[in-house]
Amino acid sequence: MIRKHSATLHGHRTSFSLEDAFWEELKAIAEARGLSQAVLISEIDDQRPPDSNLSSALRIYVLQWLKRS
Template identity: 75%
Template sequence: MIRKHSATLHGHRTSFSLEEPFWQELKSISESRQMALAQLIAEIDDGRSTDSNLSSALRVYVLNWIKTERQ
């Protein structure tokens, strides 16, 4: 099920939609990297291309993190 989430990035509130497994994995990644979840989301947002939306960028980040962990 997709849920709406919100975060403050660089002083501005934004919202995005994510399936629960992606949300849980993002939280796990932030703990693993010892950083606040909002900080991780801001980092992903800063690195995404201008033609992608935040929800997609978050999903791709999680996928890449998991693929890298397997190697």
């Protein structure tokens, strides 16, 4: 199921939609890296291309992480 989530990135609230499976993987990745979810999401947001949306960037990050594992 896809759900809306929100986070504060650089002092601004933003929201994004992610399927539960991607959300769970993001939590696991943050834990594995010793980061909070907010810090991980902020890091991904900072690295995404300007013409992409945050939801897509998060999904791609999870996919790339899992492919490296």
